Each structure stands twice: as structure tokens, then as C-alpha cells.
Amino acid sequence: MSGGLAAAASTTSTGEALQFWVLGTIAVLGALCTILMRKAVHSALSLAGTMIILAIFYLANGAYFLGIVQIVVYTGAIMMLFLFVVMLVGVTAADSLKETLKGQRWLAALCGIGFGILLCAGIGNASLKSWNGLGQANSGGNVEGLAALIFTKYVFAFEITGALLITAAVGAMVLTHRERTERARTQREQSEERVRIGRNVPPLPAPGVYARHNAVDIPGLLPDGTPSELTVNATLRGRGQIRDVSRESLAELAALEQRSKRWLGRKTDETAASGGDAETENGENTANGENGENAGSARNSRGAAK
Amino acid sequence: MSFPLLTATAVVPALGAVATAAVPAAQRAAAKWVALGFSLVTLALAAIVLVRFDPGGARFQLTESHAWIKDFGVRYELGVDGIAVALLALTAVLIPFIILAGWHDADPLEGARPNRRWRPTQGFFALILMVEAMVVISFEATDVFLFYIFFEAMLIPMYFLIGGFGDRAGGRSEEETATQRSYAAVKFLLYNLAGGLIMLAAVVGLYAVTADQLGTGTFSLQEIVQARANGHLNMASSTERLLFLGFFFAFAVKAPLWPLHTWLPNAMGESTAPVAVLITAVVDKVGTFAMLRFCLQLFPEASKWATPAIMILALISIIYGALLAIGQRDIKRLIAYASISHFGFIILGIFAMTTQGQGGATLYMVNHGVSTAALMLVAGFLITRRGSRLIEDYGGVQKVAPVLAGTFLIGGLATLSLPGLAPFISEFLVLVGTFSRYPVFGVIATVGIVLAALYVLILYQRTMTGPVKAEVRSMPDLRVRELVVVAPLIALLIFLGVYPKPLANIVNPAVDHTLSVVDKKDPRPEHPVTDAGWFSYSPKSEGASHDGASGGAK
């Protein structure tokens, strides 16, 4: 940051140059990741990275106060706020990057490139060969300098931004707050109501029917083997995060049958080595053949026993 | 600085509009009287202007000039020359009659029980006064920008007058009438707006040119004319032509010149007769007036350049308008097309660029205003009686309502410019003025005289003469209010026809000045007679020729 202290210099220290080139590259990459990642979380994280780098650049430019604020407020508060919302709305909710609007991508690219070029051209036009650093500006300390300005020259703007912040906070609360109009219903009332309606009188079926996956995001299977959405938490349903495993069980059955056929076909040693196992499988196989439901439950119990 | 007379002439009607609009809904009658009162005050002021105006005096008189928008050199500049005074007088004279004629046009319909908030009556008269104020100020403005503003603002009240207070006697279903009316109003607005916007571009262009060449941009007519005169300002001919066209287009729409005329028949047909008079006799005059004051004086070269084309368009208007008038079945549309033909004459006279032509054109504006007012208002009375605008619904009115028929005939005769009535003089002057520079055009234009006779007499014959139709048998003759409206107009027609000199004296200097700006001289007669006058002929009456005026024919 020595460059910052030099008055009316025409170039900065090589250190800063190096730092600029390295971190600048990373910042750009971060920015690109922000807009290209499929998952919002990743975007958020890469953006946070970019911001931190920017904070460093602020410091490099002699804006010590802002640099800190950048890290604390932005990276620390705002980005976290983002992450919270992402969590609320769905961590894994990744919108497909497939463009729905016709020609949107091309237009965007076109405008982007044109815009960037023009902007750079503009900067290039500006004659900024020599520049005077923040030497005397920061002589009394950067924070004091800012404070002097904020509380004298920009005091009204400052007050108004304060008002703005309050308003924003209130607004956010108003928007997110959901007014509970009536008293929460007790369990008894709920059960009575269920009985009155007559739909799913017992509690909702639990998800995760197999021993192998008893996670909450796996729907239980109905007798005909189709998954029942009902068993999955509404939020997950909302995010469309339901893993359907009904198919793979059938696939496994098919695999088993083949294997048993092979086993029945020719008895070699290496097959005999796993004979006991095979036998049981066979038996279940037949059982499975006539009554899938029992088989399912048996397998389940067995899974539980494991 | 003295009392701002010109401002007053514009402010009074504006105040009148406000006052009229402010009259509580219940007192409809009061509103009418208020409006009438203010219009009469305006008339008085206009009379003062007329008296204070000295024909021999300066070019612009009673001038007022205040800085308005300094940054753009826009000034609040008023001033009247002879032409403006004449038209100012015309406006001030016509408005009271228009108000009187429209006395019941905005009343609640019979049977309809108006609630307490019902105030169209107030609105109607307020709008009329508003139009008057704007017309007056656009006659007085000598600052192009100021003029433009009111030239455009005029459209707003006119739009509401046409669209809001249509002719109830359409002889059609209510919604049919309503749709026709709104169509007419929108058409009127769009046409004039289009013209106005093109003009706006030209106005801005003018500012750019002046700012470019004079250092400080200005809209002041006098300054620009001055600058041209002493060579500080000389536009490139292409620029000048473009600007001229921009201005002319707007004015040509306003004073309907073929082929920009189609809005007029709709507007006049659908609006009530007084509003129709307001359109054709007052508002449209602004267009022709502006041609004289702005087109010619700001862009003399371009005017000369465009003259042939414009003359031809004017000729087409004359013949075309007359022929279409003959072909009409609707009384009001017929009068509208007749007006188109007359506007053709006016424009012809303006661009003939001769003293007679332009003087005649100016007189024509006044006379046409009065004559059309007379004819149209009587037609309006007729239509309200019978409840139909179609010519074939009438017949033999002359027998049941002789006075109405008589006034209608006089209005018609004025329209066909019968000698002895005012329009004859102006029309003949226009013809002579045109003929002396463009003989062929002059001759073609005279055909318009015959056609005029055709459409007027056909109209009169079909409506007034012949066996009495059953529907008109019980038609009452003109009432006192209606006579009060028509009689003065007819008297005015006759007076101006017999003794136009005072008017001519006011107009002539202004016309001469305009021509001097355009730098055109009247063509000399080929074999000028040495001593025009009687003396060479009969030595007897040396003294006689002077002690005139005591003789008869008064």
C-alpha cells in the first residue's frame, strides 16, 4: 500500500501490481463462477470470494475503513444473509441453465461484450496518466478523514441513509412476517378433524421403506410399488427433492432372478461356495414371486435385523 | 408602461371560462349569462383596440414585450397589425353570437333528470371562451414560440367541444351518433396534432438557425424580419424551404387545404352548429392568418419557391370543395365543403402575392367568418327544429317559416358571394389579384363562382321551396333569440358589402408591408391609363365628383 501514500505519483509499487494481477484474475474468475454455477450456494460462495478480494483492493487503494467494512458488512453480513435465504429457498435447488427465452443468451453476450468494450474504451479515453494518491487526505488517518466528511459535508445524506436502513429493516420484517390470525390448533383438534374428514385418519405414513435408505427424502412405496408423495415432507416436496427408488428395487429383483437362473443352470464350485446364500435367495425368490408385499416386509425386517 | 390592452383581450375570456366553469351545477342559466357577459366585455376591449389602432402608424402597435424563457430567447411578445386587428375584431364579434346561438345546445336532454353534479352546460360555454382566449392570443402573438403554444393548445378545448357536445339532431341512433362524434373529434385532433408536431420541429429548427447565425437564438418575428432585412440572417435556401414546409403544413391542415381537408366535414357535421361556426369561422382562420404572418414573412424566398404548388392545391380546393358540396346530402357537411372551397380562395389570394390578392384574402377571412356564421347558424336552427341534417328531409320550409328561409337565403347568397354582400368584394379582389399575376389560375378560379351558385341554390331549392313536407308543416319561425343572433350578422354582411372602406383601410398597410417583406411588387398594367377618373370625360362635374357622400345609395 505504499503506492497509496505517494503523492502525485505516476505508477504504483510492483508489489501492488503483482497483487493486482493475481487477485484480479481470481476476482474475475469468482465473478464468472457467480453467474455460471448451477447451484445458488456455489454462486454465493464465489461471490463472497470476489468480495473479499475487492476488500483487499480497497485496502490497497488506501480505503482502509472501507476495506474492513467490506469484509465485515458485505462478506460477513450480506453474503450470510444470502446464504440464509438460499437455505430457506433450497440449498440444492439448482435451476437448469437451459435458456427458455429465445435468443436471450445471444443478446446478453452481445450486449455484455459491447458494453464492456465501450466501458473500457471510455476509461481508455480518460487521460489518467498522472494521479495524486491519498497522501495528505489520509494524513489524519483514513477513518478520521471519512468521519470528518460524513459528519460535515455529507451529514444529511448520512442521516437519510440511516432512515433508509430503518425503513428497509421494517419493510423486510413486514414482508417476511406471517401474521397468525387464529390460535394454533391442538393435537386433539387436529386428530378430531382428520376423523371428521375421513382422509388419512392415522398419522401420515413414514418415508424411507427400505433398510438401505431410510432417509426422509425417499417416499414409501404403495402396494403396487409406486412411490407415495404423501410420505415425504412438504418442504422437500416443494423443492422437488424426492428421490424415487421404486424402480431400482424392481431392477434388483430382475438381477436376482438372473443370478438364480444361472445358479440353477450349472452347479460349479465357485457357485457352490455361495450355495447357502443362494438357497435362501431362491426360497425368497419363490415367495417373492407369489407375494411381493410379504417379501418386502420380510426383507425389511431382515434389513432391520442387520 | 401603459395598460396591457392586448393581454386583457385574451385574459378576459380566459377568466370568463374559469368563472363560467365555476358556476354551481344548479344555475345553468346563470352560467350562460356569465359567459355571454364576458364575451361582450371582450368585444368591448376589441372595440377599444380597433379604435386605438392607427392604420397609418407603426407596423405592430399596442405591443407588449416581456422576457419569458430567457435561455431560449422566448419572449412574451404581443402586437397587432391591420390583419390581426381585423381578425381579432371578427373573433370578438362572433363569439357572443356563437354563445347566443348555442344557448340550449348543452342543456340536459328532455326527460333526462340531471343530478346535482351535472355541469356540461358550464363546460360548454367555458370551453368556447377558452377557445376564444387562445385564438385571440395567437392572433396577437408576434413571438413564434408563444404563437405555437396557443396554436396547439387550442386543440384541447376544441377536441372536447367536438367530442363532448355533438349534434343531437343526427337522425341516427344515440350510439351511432356517439361513435361518429368521437371519430370526428379524434380525427380533428390527430390531423391538427400531426401538423402541429411537424411545425414544432420547424420551430426548433428556426431557433437553431437564428441561434447559429445571430449568436442568440430568438423567436421574435420582428427581430428575425429585421435580421433578414439587414442581412445578418440569411438561411440556406434548403433550410429555409424545409422550415417553410414545416410551418406551412401545420397551417394547411388548420385551414383545410386539399388534400388535408377531410377532417373538416366530419368535425363540422358532428358538432353542434355554433361549434361548427367556431371551427370554420374562427379557429381555421388562425391557419390562414399564420400563413400571412409567419410563412411569408419568416421565409419569403421559400414562399415564392412554393407558390406554384400551393396555388395549384388551392385551385383544387376551390373546385373540389365546391363539387363535393354539390354532391352532399347533409346540410352541415355541404357547408363544410363550401368552406373548404372558400379557404381555397383565401390561400389563393395569399400566395398570389399582390395587394389585391392578400388584401382580398384578409377581407375574405373576415367576410367568410361572418357569412358562414350566418348560414351555419340558421342551418343549425333549422336542424334543431326538424331533428335531421339530411337535405331530403326538408322541403317548402319557406312557406311555413319565411323569415328563417329569408335569412337562410341571404346567408346562402353571401356564400355564393353575391355583389352587394361582403364576400363578393373579397372574392373579387382575390380573383383580380390572382389574375393579374397568374391569368390562367384566375380564370380557373372563376369557375368556382358558378359552382358556388350551384350548391347554394340547390340547397335552398331542396330545403326551402317546393311543396311543404309533412314533417316541417308545424315548424315555428325564428324566435327572438335567434333573430338577435342572425340579424346583426346579416346587417354586418350588407354593411361590409356596401362600405368596406374602413376595413380595407385598416388592412391595406399591413398587406403592403407583408409584400414589402416578401419583396413583391404588383404587376403594372400593360397600358396604364394616363388619368384614371371622370374628369377627362365630362368637364361638367368637376365640383360634383367631390361633393359625393351626400348622394343616395346609402
Next chain:
Amino acid sequence: MENLIGLLVAAPLLGAALLLCGGRRLDGKGHYIGTALAAASFVIGAVLFADMLGRGEHDRALHSKVFSWIPVGGFRADVAFQLDQLSMTFVLLITGVGTLIHIYSIGYMEHDERRRRFFGYLNLFLAAMLLLVLADNYLLLYVGWEGVGLASYLLIGFWQHKPSAATAAKKAFIVNRVGDVGLSIAIMLMFTTFGTFTFAPVLTDVDNASEGKLTAIGLMLLLAACGKSAQVPLQSWLGDAMEGPTPVSALIHAATMVTAGVYLITRSGAIFESAPDAQTAVVTVGAVTLLFGAIVGCAKDDIKKALAGSTMSQIGYMILAAGLGPIGYVFAIMHLVTHGFFKAGLFLGAGSVMHGMNDEVDMRKYGGLRKYMPVTFVTFGLGYLAIIGFPGLSGFWSKDKIIEAAFAKGGTEGWILGGAALLGAAITAYYMTRVMLLTFFGEKRWVPDEAGNEPHPHESPSSMTIPMIVLAVGSVFAGGLFSLNDSFLKWLEPVTGHSHGDSPLSAATVTAGTMVVLVIGVALAWAQYGRRPVPRTAPRGSLLTRAARRDLLQDDFNHVALVKPGQYLTRGLVYVDHKLVDGVVNGTAAGVGGLSGRLRKLQNGYARTYAVSMFGGAAVLIAATLLMRAV
């Protein structure tokens, strides 16, 4: 004295104003007011006449400038009167005959509830006609010219409830308007040529104008004259004009208004003299019309239409004479005056006959009226003798002179014109005899009118007969009086000038020839209508007769050549205006609407699309700023 001239016009004008604006309260005495003012005007005229006689031959002309009328630039028109011998002649004729006809109308219009207005119109006519002949410049003359047109319009269409009358009035006015175009163009030409259109300077300095100009002016004036005086080709209105009340036909369409054309040409003599081509045109028109009118007059069964044809032909004589130049002017005017007497008398007689025959106009339904209305018979008879040029009566003197002058024109032209004039005289004799016989001789052929009441022919009241008698006296003696040692010639010469052409035939020869053709004409008529009874319904007749009944197809021609195309043109234009001119505009509007409809598709509601456009917009803005900087 000069100021009296103004009064001359003012008196009837005042009458018109009173009667037309007076309202019903004047209904009772309106006709007296009108007549009184007409008479007053006549008295003033007489006084002026006396005064004029009192002065030397060459300073008889009076001039009075009332006020400056239209002063615009070099264009100066005054309301100024000029009273010279020519004007004086007309003044006396107009006011005199006019007054008589006012008196006549008192009786004739007795039963009409709109009599007051009738007299108002008559007074208006007098004023306009006087203005016409007193004006000292062409523009003021134009005012009178159109004024009489208006009066005739109002009077022809006086019985407006009759569609035929209304149509006839309109036709008259419009045909006259065509003529007026000629007059106005002539005035413009004068203005551009001489810088003025006051008689005196124009007519004195005619010579320094190019002949082409003068010819143009002359032809235009001729056109005007044709319109007003019902000369070929603008003659078609006169026949229909008979729809008006008979006094109107007598005053306007026989005695005064229709002769305005003759006045115009005579007054502008100087112009025609220096434009021989124009003169040729004039005489041609005159000759053609005098035959045309005569032929039409032969075929008509409607007594008034027959007389109208005769009027046309007589005016043809006058125009012919006026076209001959100085040889003819005087006789043109002279014939005009005498014709004013006898033709007015004839019309009044016809009116009186109709009055007695409850408004029957078909001569084939008259017959043998002489014993029922003797006074009418005698006056009509005298008028008849006068018009056919019976020796010693007015017509003889004037017409004979015209024929003489026609021959005196010299060359083949002279022969042709003279021959035409002679032929015209023969035909005149024929058809007038025909009228006479059909009306007053033969057996009764009366039929009850559609109302079913048998006509009871009776002599008209004295208010009607007295004017007839006076006019009869005039038609007997006027000619002789005028010719008495060429008093009339001497009287007019200072104004019009006069010259004796070199006639190839002696005056006596011409007179003899006239007598011969006269006898032939009468004899033919007698042979056809006198000896054998006349059928009530007209026989089909020869092709010429049928054509003549239809006014020699003039109306059909106009209809085909002008009216029909005009109607199609207007209809077409109405369509064009609605579909094309308006359509273009509406089309544009529709186009814009469609375009905006397309553009509306861009507003797909997706925020990101808008974002792109904003993005692009920002880029454009930057580009603009950079460019501005660069420039």
C-alpha cells in the same frame, strides 16, 4: 342635380328594404308603397331628363361620386354614377315601364297573400337595374348586373311551392352566373390592361391596348351579354323563366333586364370597334339568336313561351345592331325602347288573357276572345302590329333601320346579316300572327281546368288595363316620335357616335323588302291558323316543329353535355373523397396500429427481456456519450 342620381336608385331600394323587412303590418299597403316609390323614381328621372334637355348637346352627361367603395392598392372602385343620354334613355324606360307594371301588378297579384313581398322584389329589381345603367364603372355595373339576376331569381321563383318555378329560377340564376363569369373576367382583363375599369378612361384610351387583349375583353363581355340577354348559347333559361308571374315576364324578361346585354355592348362600343373579331362574334350571335328565337316562337303553344321566343329573337336584332358598330348602336337602343313598349304590352295582354281564363296558358285552348276582352284585344293587337313592323308603328321604324344597317355592314357579311334579319322579320310576322289568331280569333276552344270550373273570360280591372293602354299608345307612337327628324339619333349620337354605312340597297328597297316578307309571314300564318279550325291538341308536326317545341333541343343538349357529366363527376368525387383521400389517412392509421401490434409482442412480460433491453440501452448511451466526446 348630381345628387338626384343617387336618389334615383335610392328610392326603389328604400322601397325594397321597407317591404322586405317591414313584416306583416305592411301587408295592407305594401303595394302602394312600392308603386309610389317606383313612380317617385320615375319622376326624378323625368326631372333629370328635363334638366338634361336644358343643357347643351355635349355637356349633358352628369357624374356623381357617392363614396369610394373598394380601395385596395391600385384597385380603386367607386360607387359613382354617370348619367348620360344612354343611361337616361334606360332610366326613363325602366322607371316608366316599371311604374306601369307596378300598377298592373296591383290588380294582377290581388289574390296573392305574398303580394307585399312581390312588390318588394319588384322594387329591388328596379334599384338593381338602375344601378346597372347608372354605374360609371364596370364593377358597379356588375353589382347591378347580379342584382337584377337576383331579383329575377326571386321573381321567377315567386311561386316557390311549384317545383317547376323553383327549378326555373335556379336555372336562370345559374345560367346567368355563367355569363357573369365572362363579365368578371372582362373586368379583370381591363384591370390588368388599363389599371382601371371605369368607363371613361378605359373607353377613351382603348386604342393603346393590344387588339388581342381587346378581343378577349370583347368576347368576355359578349359572354356576359349572352347570359343576361338569353342569346345563344346561354338562352335556355328564358323560356323556363316564364314560370314567374306575368308582370315579371313583362318587366324583366321582356322590357328591361334582358336588354342589359345590349346596353353592355353599346356602352363598351369603343372596345368592340377596335376588336373586329369580337364584333363579328357579336353579330353572329345576334343573327343566330334572332332566327333561333323566332323559330322557337313559332312552335310554342304556351302563349308566354311564344312571346319569350319572340323576345329572344327581338333581342337578337338588338345585339346584331349593336354588333354592327356605330351604324347600329342608335337603332339597337331605339329598337330596345320600342320593344320595351310593345313587348311589355304584349305580355301584359297575355297576362290579362290568362287572368280571364283562370291561368290557362295554352293558346290552343283560347280562341275567339276578342269580344270577351276588347281592351286587351285592342292593346294586344296594337302591340302585335308594332312588333311585326306594321308601317308607321314603333316596330316598323326601329326594325327597319336595323335591317338597313345590317345590309349597310357591307360585303358578303352584310348580305348574310341582312338576309337573316329579313328572314327573321318574316318569321316574326308569322308567329305573332299565329299568336293573335289562336288567341283572339277563331271559335272558342275553352276547356274547364282540372278544378272543373268553366273559364269565364272577362275584361281585367282598370288597374291592369290602364298600363296596357299606355303601353299600347307607346308602342304605336314611340317609333314615329323617335324617327321624327332623327331626334333619337341626335339624342344619342354624342354618346354612341353614329355613321352611315354604305348600304348596297337604298332605304326604300329595304323597306319594300320588309313589307314583302311581312305580308308573306302574315299570309302563311293566316293560311295555317286563320282559315281552318285549330285542333285543341297540337298535331305531331314536322321534325323541326317538334325540335322547336323542345326549344330546339337546347335543354337536352345541356342535359347531356353538362348536367349528367356533372352529376357523375360529383358523385364520383364524393366517393373518391370518402374512399381515397380519407382512405389513405385511415389506412396509415391502420398501418400504425398493426405495427404497434407487432411491437407489442416484444413486451413478453419477462423481466429478463426488459433487463436485456436496458442493458443494450445503457451500452447505446455510453456509445452516444463517447461519440459526442469524440466529435
Next chain:
Amino acid sequence: MNPVNYLYLAALLFTIGAAGVVIRRNAIVLFMCVELMLNACNLAFVTFSRLHGNLDGQIIAFFTMVVAAAEVVVGLAIIVTVFRSRHSASVDDASLMKL
């Protein structure tokens, strides 16, 4: 090196952010891109303040941050509410701007 490069970088980041706003559908990511743009601006401001040698640029940047914070708070609140009502955070689903 000349600090102008910081400006170039800012321009680049800004453009990227803008492009992101245009191509992403997820409202949250959209907001992130907006933040990116704001930060780019801040960087530019700071650089300017350095070039001019006074602190006003930093002040502006500071205000920008504050405003950005407010904006994010409200914006995210809106997103949450919308998500509650229609279980989606995609901006394309809210194409109600079309008549």
C-alpha cells in the same frame, strides 16, 4: 502499474454482473449479480478517490454499501415472500407484466 487498471477491473466485473442479471433465472442469484455490480462501482469509486486524492469517492462507496445492504434486505424479503406464495424463486414465473 497505473491504478486505472482497477477501473478496468471494475468495468469487467460490472459487465459480468450485468450479464448475470440477464442470463440467470434464480432471483437470488440475480441479486448476487446486482451486488457484484454495486461492488464494481464501489471499486471504481475508491479508485477515483485515490486518483483525485480526496475521500469523497470513498464516502460515496460507503453510502453505496449502505444502500446496497438495505436493498438486499428488502429484496431478499420479497424473494422469500414470493417463494412462499408460489414455491419458486424463478423470475420467469412472474411474467405478470404482460397485459
